[in-house]
Amino acid sequence: MTGTPMLTTLLAALLAAAPAADCHIGAYRLSDGSALDIAPSQGDALRWRRIDGSSGKLTRGEGDTWKSTFGWTDRPDGKDVRFIDCAKGRITFDGTQGERIPFQVQQTTFAGEGGTRLVGRLILPPGHGKVPVVVLVHGSEHDSALSFDAMQRELPAEGVGAFVYDKRGTGSSDGKYTQDFSVLANDAVAAVAEARRLAGTRAGRVGFRGGSQGGWVAPLAATRTKVDFVIVGYGLAISPLEEDREAVAFQLKLKGYDQSVIDKAWQLSDAVGLILSSQLTEGYDQLDAAKAKYAKEPWYKDVRGDFSYLVLPMSSAEIREKGKEYMWNTPWHYDSMAVLEKLQTPQLWELGEDDIDAPSGETLRRLASLQAKGLPITTALFPHAEHGMTEYELTPAGERISTRYSAGYMQMTIDYANGALHPPYGASKIAFPSPAPAK
Incomplete structure (x- = not known):
């Protein structure tokens, strides 16, 4: 059910005035006019993003200063963030001051x-x-x-x-x-x-x-x-089934394999697709036959796809049991x-x-x-x-x-x-x- 307009308006006013549950998270307007977003990341880390596409992971240092690493790597990039007054939304980023945008x-x-x-x-x-x-x-x-x-x-x-x-x-x-x-x-x-x-x-x-x-x-x-x-x-x-086939082909091409290998790998992908699209009732014989035929081929280890790589290491019994967790009514076709x-x-x-x-x-x-x-x-x-x-x-x-x-x-x-x-x-x-x- 949807809240009444009066309650919604009141809640909006309260939210606009109060800091987020984690006061670090928000969008900030820097003194040069550009914007900086601070978002949650894995664990206790944060992530900054800018409209130009640059980004970095933030880990806490001394006080409320956060050290940044380049993109998703572990290399320091020198663009640290310091929260001068977290509750009031005041920061410095790479030496430039900013304030949280009052959305x-x-x-x-x-x-x-x-x-x-x-x-x-x-x-x-x-x-x-x-x-x-x-x-x-x-x-x-x-x-x-x-x-x-x-x-x-x-x-x-x-x-x-x-x-x-x-x-x-x-x-x-x-x-x-x-x-x-x-x-x-x-x-x-x-x-x-x-x-x-x-x-x-x-x-x-x-x-x-x-x-x-x-x-x-x-x-x-x-x-x-x-x-x-x-x-x-x-x-x-x-x-979704074609996605897996396309992913299998694309990844094998990156490894230097030709279409003859891709055609063989598609037999594996198609068998996995049949198992999933049949709600785990068909395709096991086809998959077992393809695995027996190709498992020792040098390219077999490089077959990934979008979901085939999850299924290929499993036995038929494991697929029947573990596959139940992934039956989410996906329209495979x-x-x-x-x-x-x-x-x-x-x-x-x-x-x-x-x-x-x-x-x-x-x-x-x-x-x-x-x-x-x-x-x-x-x-x-x-x-x-x-x-x-x-x-x-x-x-x-x-x-x-x-x-x-x-x-x-x-x-x-x-x-x-x-x-x-x-x-x-x-x-x-x-x-x-x-x-x-x-x-």
């Missing part, structure tokens, strides 16, 4: 599909004028978006409102965790309605931003309610194109060229076919970017470790929400919609 915050509960109680938050920039509002749609994570989605502050710091909510079965929301895209889309539709209600006269353009799995959910939700735009970050226009072909809402797809979890190649080809038909889809491919739109370096062992977010990625998101792009955006390759074909 307009409204906490709420609202009903998702089936009346499930969902917990959300609307954050608007200071002021009284109309602003775009972006409804943030989850990926597949189990974490609380209310706690960990930094976009809820990064967007308002740049003049764009954000509505964030814990999806069912996560954080403070009720219900059972699911990957049923239809249920999640209906929850997102309810979130848009709640965001509009809370924003009132301040709501300008309203749209979705879905990351990863949210790239399936947000476009589907946009077919069920009117929104002004959809932004997809590192999402896919293929099915989901037809993304059937949704996108009828969606007339303007869309921006921001993809990573080096995404090994959700490879962008086939998705880009499919989106290009829709652009050629005149659908209002813009794509941006960011080089050297992987899932999460982070750039990376390789460790001596050949493993990736993130260093920053792609330059231009967040600014492009903000500009699209505002209704006009102003390229370039870092080194991204942008493809705009084709003119609608003449009738």
